[in-house]
Amino acid sequence: MSIQIVTARWIVTGAQADATPVIHQDAALASRDGVVLEVGPADDIKARYPDAMVTDYPDHLMMPGLVNSHHHLGMTPLQLGAPDYALELWFAARLSMRKIDPYLDTLYSAFEMISSGVTTVQHIQGWATGDFDQVLGAATGVLKAYDAVGMRVSYCYAVREQNRFVYEADEDFCARLPPATGKAMAEHLAAQKMSFADFMALYDALKSGNRNPRARIQLAPANLHWMTDDGLLAMKEKADSEQVPMHMHLLETAYQKEYAFRRTGTSAVRHLEKLGLLGPQLTLGHGVWMTEEDIEICAGTGTCVCHNCSSNFRLRSGQLPLMDLRKRGVVVGLGIDEAGINDDRDMLQEMRMALTVHRVPGMDAADVPNPTQILQMASEHGGLTTAFGAEIGRLDPGRQFDAVLLDYGSATWPYQDPGIAPLDAMIHRAKTRDVHAVMIGGEVVFRDGRFTRIDRAEILDQIAAAMAAPRDEDERHLEWLRGQVFPEVEKFYAGYIRDTAERSPFYKTSSRL
Structure with a gap:
């Protein structure tokens, strides 16, 4: 590929250590073969590469x-028939979700992500039913979709060994149910029981078969309650030998915190530290219910965290102590999880939510995130939680040329005082309609509302046609099963959390008096 130059009124290459942006005005970026060569004054860059193709913005x-650092599926659970509940009840509600082809499903959310500026996604697939070949087929469909649309993906399949429905053994939960329901539930869970060896074989097959330079395959132990200690240790050994990172859900809810204590007698993070799993190559998804000691352990080991702000609100999980993590130097990415607050994958909106919900009462600026820190979470730090690491997330020389162009005039119409820093204005005000272009590896994959590789309208028509069909026999059976087991799940968690001393929140809240 020949050298290309892109000019812009402002180019933000990333954040400095003091949480201020590195921003160039009336600047240009030169790239070759999808990699950044340099950024500087537009006139200087053009003079240095007189034969380059130039695009002006x-x-x-x-x-x-x-970077969407935590993602699972395309159409949202709400679209497919599962309303929001507290997480543990939501798993039961998801039984009645409609089925959809993984290729079409993945494209649906890829369209939403790219059109909001996302160039890389951490896709954590899981919960597919069937034997090894069927799960491999589902995974292949997901990767095929990202290849088709041109998006960068760090892919992993969530490994689950046990406790697939509630926080106890599958057979024990099924025994709680009436005989007919217990038999049906056992059969459903049996369809999700790949052996641990098959999970590792799935990783090997996907990695060896990957021909897409924008896709990387990594590993994902699903969560502490879903894994045995032996399984966790085996995955750590595999990750180290393959030199790939791992992404693991942890401490999303208070019930998971309680499960960890019942199982280990200590906190989930402390247990993982004892096993030797923590470090820069592990990202903990959610992490809402970490203790202060847990945060210090993460900081000391260099373990990363992914903040899923909308998801935590929608599923009543709690609020991540974000600034306590940042003040200790923990790398924190930003993920949309199943869906954002508007049931979509709008990363600009997710960034604004993360910016505003942590604005606790008081006047010390260091107690709340600023727009540059939020951008860093959604780009550089998000990249560090994926298999691409420091190759992405900044527009520095040697990094991948993954960028989003925001139309400043459109976003600020009819007026924006110039005393407000341009990046601050964009983080606060830019909407998806203001995303003019998205580049991945130097290739424009989205411009003026249209995707350059694939016809969005055609794919959405295919999805609409497929979903217009009535529920099939299997879907009707699972809808019935949901109705049978949902009350039993509610009973299981009633009184699950021990009475403990008063819990003091990390954040200041409104006072009673």
């Missing part, structure tokens, strides 16, 4: 491509 702000 005179009223735009360019910033690093965004």
Whole structure:
């Protein structure tokens, strides 16, 4: 590929250590073969590469491509028939979700992510039913979709060995149910029981078969309650030998915190530290219910965390102590999880939510995140939680040219005082309609509302046609099963959490008096 130059009114290459942006005005970025060569004054860059192809964006702000650091599926659970509940009840509600082809499903959310500036996604697939070949087929469909749309993906399949429905053994939960329901539930869970060896074989097959340079395959122990200690140790050994990172759900809810104590006699993070799993190559998804000691352990080991702000609100999980993590230097990415607050994958909106919900009462600026820190979470730090690491997340020389162009004039119409920093204005005000172009590896994959590789309208028509069909026999059976087991799940968790001393929140809250 020949050298290309992109100019913009402002180019934000990333964040400095003091949480201020590195921003160039009236600047240009030169790249070759999808890799950044240099960024500087537009006239200087053009003079240095006189034969380069130049694309000008005179009223735009360019910033690093965004990274959705935690994602699972395409159409949302709500779309497919599962309303929001507290997480543990929500798993039961998801039994009645409609089925959809993984290729079409993945494209659906890829369209939403890219059109909001996301260039890389951490896709954690799981919960597919069937034997090894069927699960491999589902995984292949997901990867095929990202290849088709041109999106960068760090892919992993969530390994689950046990406790697939509630926080106890499958057979024990099924024994709680009436005989007919217990038999049906056992059969459903049996369809999700790949052996641990098959999970590792799945990773090997996907990695060896991957021909897409924008896809990386990594590992994902699903959560502490879903894994045995032996399984965790085996996955750590595999990850180290393959030199790939792992992404693990942990401490999403108070019930998971209680499970960890019942199982280990200590906190989930302390247990993982004892097993030797913690470090920069492990990302903990959610982490809402970490203790202060847990945060210090993460900081000391360099373990990463992914903040799923919308998901934590929607599923009543709690609020991540974000600034306590950041003040200790923990790398924190930003993920949308199943869906954002508007039941979509709008990363610009997710960034605003993370910016505002942590604005606790008081006047010390260090107690709350600023727009540059939020951008860093959604780009550089998000990249560090994926298999691409430091190759992405900034627009520095040697990094991948993944970028989003925001139309400043459109986002700020009819007026924006110039005393407000342009990046701050964009983090607060830019909407998906203001995303003018998205580049991945130097390739424009989205421009002026259209995808360059694939026809979005055609794919959405295919999805609409497929979902217009009535529920099939299997879907009707699972809808019935949901109705039978949901009350039993409620009973299981009633009184699950021990009475303990008063819990003091990390954040200041409104006072009673």
